[in-house]
Amino acid sequence: MVLPLPTFSVGRSLTGALNGVLDALGAERFQLEIEVSNRKIDRLYRMAKRDQWNLDDRRESFFPDRGDVDVNDWLGISDAQRLAAAHCFSSVYYGEQGAKVISAQLTTMMPSNEATKFLATQVMDEARHVEVFEGVLTFIDRVHPINPFLSALLTDIAATRHREEKLIGMNLMVEGLALSAFKATLKGLRELGISDRGWNAVGTPIEAIMRDESRHVGFGVVYLPELLEGASLRRKAEIRMRQLMWLGLLYGSVKYHQREQEELGVDHVALLLDLLDDHERRIEECGAAVLVSTDRMKRMIPALDRLVDRALRRRPAPAA
Numbered sequence: 442m443v444l445p446l447p448t449f450s451v452g453r454s455l456t457g458a459l460n461g462v463l464d465a466l467g468a469e470r471f472q473l474e475i476e477v478s479n480r481k482i483d484r485l486y487r488m489a490k491r492d493q494w495n496l497d498d499r500r501e502s503f504f505p506d507r508g509d510v511d512v513n514d515w516l517g518i519s520d521a522q523r524l525a526a527a528h529c530f531s532s533v534y535y536g537e538q539g540a541k542v543i544s545a546q547l548t549t550m551m552p553s554n555e556a557t558k559f560l561a562t563q564v565m566d567e568a569r570h571v572e573v574f575e576g577v578l579t580f581i582d583r584v585h586p587i588n589p590f591l592s593a594l595l596t597d598i599a600a601t602r603h604r605e606e607k608l609i610g611m612n613l614m615v616e617g618l619a620l621s622a623f624k625a626t627l628k629g630l631r632e633l634g635i636s637d638r639g640w641n642a643v644g645t646p647i648e649a650i651m652r653d654e655s656r657h658v659g660f661g662v663v664y665l666p667e668l669l670e671g672a673s674l675r676r677k678a679e680i681r682m683r684q685l686m687w688l689g690l691l692y693g694s695v696k697y698h699q700r701e702q703e704e705l706g707v708d709h710v711a712l713l714l715d716l717l718d719d720h721e722r723r724i725e726e727c728g729a730a731v732l733v734s735t736d737r738m739k740r741m742i743p744a745l746d747r748l749v750d751r752a753l754r755r756r757p758a759p760a761a
């Protein structure tokens with residue numbers, strides 16, 4: 442015996458469901474806006490397209506076959522300095538991984554056409570940066586595990602639902618840290634007397650990345666005031682609190698590598714102060730009163746130092 446078909450009207454319920462989807466999502470996800478509302482962002486997008494570069498075109502020149510030459514002799518630095526660089530660059534590598542994921546999230550959260558287009562270029566930039574650090578780290582040593590402070594910082598920036606917080610955390614704080622750390626580490630390696638061919642395998646690729654990172658920081662500075670406009674007092678307080686928490690984690694991540702940084706001639710406090718000075722300039726450019734002033738951040742350094750020391754004492758020393 443064949444069972445009869447159900448008697449309810451499939452057509453009517455499907456139409457209702459489609460109408461519901463259209464009402465809820467249709468206008469939200471895709472817009473007809475092709476007018477550029479922020480010319481600076483549009484200009485950054487065009488610069489990003491113009492300045493794309495491909496590691497495959499430079500791989501042989503960055504990471505040539507060393508043959509029988511010992512890696513330390515090739516780089517012109519000691520074993521301890523090479524391993525210290527590998528630990529510090531491993532953190533940068535995870536920062537690039539985080540930037541790839543978070544800029545991809547932001548691409549779906551922006552209200553304007555030009556901002557989503559710019560962020561699409563940033564996703565591609567970060568994927569290329571991940572690839573470059575895979576190359577640098579494989580050439581000099583290997584990728585070491587992520588430090589717990591950076592892991593918590595990136596996880597929290599990825600987890601927040603607020604686009605302005607993601608932009609502050611990633612494009613201003615983490616990318617700002619990357620720029621300051623790159624500057625200090627490259628200066629340290631120069632002063633240690635890294636060889637020309639060593640510089641070619643480490644310094645030149647990082648310099649190329651720094652040009653991309655400046656553009657990403659620029660996007661945050663230009664776009665944040667628009668996103669923060671009209672934020673309530675409560676919202677501003679929440680953003681400040683989150684920033685302070687992220688600062689603690691950022692500081693922990695810098696201090697975690699104190700020993701390795703010293704090996705490379707980098708002072709972690711000087712690095713942080715440099716980072717805060719750059720951040721201050723960006724806050725002024727943003728004109729965004731919701732951001733925590735660097736003066737307040739600087740006053741927190743001794744307390745942060747003690748906090749991070751305590752957390753580090755509870756954790757096993759990083760493996761060589």
Ligand SMILES: [Fe+2]
Nearest residue numbers: 537540567570
């Ligand atoms: Fe990057």
Ligand SMILES: [Fe+2]
Nearest residue numbers: 540616654657
């Ligand atoms: Fe970036």
